[in-house]
Amino acid sequence: MNKHVKTGSCIKKSNFILVTNREPYSHYKTKKGIICRKSAGGVVTALDPLMQKNKGIWIAWGSGSADFTVCGSENKLVVPEENPKYVLKRISLTKKEIENYYRGFSNSVLWPLFHLFVEKMHPKQEYWCTYRKVNKKFAQTVLSEMKKDELIWIHDYHLSLVPRFIRKEKPDAKIAFFWHIPWPPWEIFGSLPQRNDILEGLLNSDFIGFHTSSYVNNFMNCAEKNPNTKLDLKKRTIKSEHNKTKIRHVPLGVSYTDFADSILSQHAVKKARNLKKMHKNRDIILGIDRLDYTKGILDRLKAYESFLELYPEFKEKVVLVQIASPSRNKIDEYCAMKKEIDEAVGNINGRFGNEEWTPVMYFSRRMTQQSLLAYYKAADVSLITPLRDGMNLIAKEYAASKEDDGVLILSEFAGAAEELNEAILVNPFNVQETAGAIKTAIEMPNEEKKQRFQSMKKKVKDRDADWWLNSFLKEWETTYA
Ligand code: F6P
Numbered sequence: 001m002n003k004h005v006k007t008g009s010c011i012k013k014s015n016f017i018l019v020t021n022r023e024p025y026s027h028y029k030t031k032k033g034i035i036c037r038k039s040a041g042g043v044v045t046a047l048d049p050l051m052q053k054n055k056g057i058w059i060a061w062g063s064g065s066a067d068f069t070v071c072g073s074e075n076k077l078v079v080p081e082e083n084p085k086y087v088l089k090r091i092s093l094t095k096k097e098i099e100n101y102y103r104g105f106s107n108s109v110l111w112p113l114f115h116l117f118v119e120k121m122h123p124k125q126e127y128w129c130t131y132r133k134v135n136k137k138f139a140q141t142v143l144s145e146m147k148k149d150e151l152i153w154i155h156d157y158h159l160s161l162v163p164r165f166i167r168k169e170k171p172d173a174k175i176a177f178f179w180h181i182p183w184p185p186w187e188i189f190g191s192l193p194q195r196n197d198i199l200e201g202l203l204n205s206d207f208i209g210f211h212t213s214s215y216v217n218n219f220m221n222c223a224e225k226n227p228n229t230k231l232d233l234k235k236r237t238i239k240s241e242h243n244k245t246k247i248r249h250v251p252l253g254v255s256y257t258d259f260a261d262s263i264l265s266q267h268a269v270k271k272a273r274n275l276k277k278m279h280k281n282r283d284i285i286l287g288i289d290r291l292d293y294t295k296g297i298l299d300r301l302k303a304y305e306s307f308l309e310l311y312p313e314f315k316e317k318v319v320l321v322q323i324a325s326p327s328r329n330k331i332d333e334y335c336a337m338k339k340e341i342d343e344a345v346g347n348i349n350g351r352f353g354n355e356e357w358t359p360v361m362y363f364s365r366r367m368t369q370q371s372l373l374a375y376y377k378a379a380d381v382s383l384i385t386p387l388r389d390g391m392n393l394i395a396k397e398y399a400a401s402k403e404d405d406g407v408l409i410l411s412e413f414a415g416a417a418e419e420l421n422e423a424i425l426v427n428p429f430n431v432q433e434t435a436g437a438i439k440t441a442i443e444m445p446n447e448e449k450k451q452r453f454q455s456m457k458k459k460v461k462d463r464d465a466d467w468w469l470n471s472f473l474k475e476w477e478t479t480y481a
Helices: 042-054 095-114 125-145 162-169 195-202 213-224 256-263 266-278 297-310 332-352 369-378 393-401 431-443 446-462 465-478
Strands: 003-007 010-014 016-022 025-030 033-038 057-061 076-079 086-091 151-155 174-178 207-210 230-232 237-239 244-249 283-290 318-325 360-363 381-384 407-411 424-426
Touching (some): 125 162, 151 162, 162 195, 195 213, 207 213, 207 465, 213 230, 256 266, 256 393, 256 446, 266 369, 283 393, 297 332, 297 431, 332 360, 369 393, 393 446, 407 431, 407 446, 424 431
Parallel strands (some): 016 151, 057 086, 174 207, 318 360
Antiparallel strands (some): 003 010, 025 033
């Protein structure tokens, strides 16, 4: 796995072991045979292009029904199938492990708590025990792949204990962690019974990256409350029992050129034109999300309903296209929310629609990248209003995909808002404010639209996925200087 990895201006030769819960590609048994699907979500969207360029080994949970049928020895295979670039090593989890580690501790405890939905947190002792066990399993797999001097890069809240388990066996291991979701204030984090285990597990990394400076501040505040740490606030480093950890914010970006190139793609341009035509040249307002309560889809629908109520002159002149890819659908909170969204869409269409006009076009399924691109291009307004979101790459993808004739309405509570202040920023809990923002966006003078969009585009271009990787590796590298 030797590879030249560019770190800022210097070229560094490294071995790379990437560790995530979600695998980039899964294989499924279908009636037509085995099919391969790319996973959704920020982590895979960000890391797959980087791995394809930089190669290495990616260790993750094999979650597809045919995953272990297609693997070679040691549960490995080379991906992507059509253009093999890097090794994926799959970890097999039992039904009980999936229930308690993935649906349980990760997504019914950490996920709601870290997104400030304390009331949706349902802790159980067996969740925690299995979370520990599975984190150990991941660490052991990493250890079995380590030969010499590899860079071990672990991602996200599912795997917070992995650095500790690796460090215990290999005190000199080079470990970095990227935390993809928000880090909450101490008042919230402090209520987690396992707060010290999670924090101390992570602090076995040499370097921890977050999306925003406010997550860094929250993390430092939480670390300060831990009896076994010593902070250097100026250097933003934390000394714990066996380690010193550097903490920085390095906001994740998108593969800008992949999206920007589509501006020139005749196929995408034609598809977008067809979409516009299909919607009778109405203003298209676009929402794209994973079907998750943190994404604020229900509040967004309420805001759109309120917009049609408050400003009836826009009836039949706009359409909200909401694309929501199903996610974690075996967790009760997600099933309940899906039902509520289905109903809310039905209510709006029943209340305002007519033979000529469907106010909300709702797709509760995954779309191909090509279709998403066409929607990005066709959308006059992108309405991205999560109630809380680590970053939100959709906002950046929209900015990268359109020329300069769009408007972004963005939640103040998405990590991306710290960078993209040219967007119309809204408090997503304030339905009236979001309704007003939709009106402002549609009526925005072309000159202002252009100015805001170009400036936003430049930021997305300057801080793209390559920038993120280079900045992260540079910061990581200097921890050993
Ligand atoms: O970005 C946060 C995240 O939890 C990722 O870790 C994950 O890949 C994505 O959302 C999708 O969620 P899941 O892996 O549970 O389908």
